[in-house]
Amino acid sequence: MVYFLFVRQLEIWMTARLLRSPIFHQMVGKVHQRVQQVRHGIPPEPSRTSLESNQSLGLKKFVNYFKEEIKDQMKGKPPNKL
Structure with a gap:
């Protein structure tokens, strides 16, 4: 039972840390951009x-x-x- 609680707390901590990471959000943004390009044939947008x-x-x-x-x-x- 204690092992299950530890694993659950570790999972929550790792998820929160991943969602706070700017690198993760950049990666998700790039994947989203590529999917939109494949679906709709839209040319890539200029970078910021x-x-x-x-x-x-x-x-x-x-x-x-x-x-x-x-x-x-x-x-x-x-x-x-x-």
Whole structure:
């Protein structure tokens, strides 16, 4: 009986420790992403690091696009650029 309680407590502790591990959550996220790609044929999403490094570049592109739009509106050109 004592052996059963010890094994049960060990199991609870190991499960809690695994669920607190960031590496476990990263692994689960990667598996989920691969399953979604296989099921739906969706291309892989860019990683967070590539998004963080391109934020300043994206802001610069946005400012340039915004300036062009304002100039076009002043000239009376149609807004269909996309």
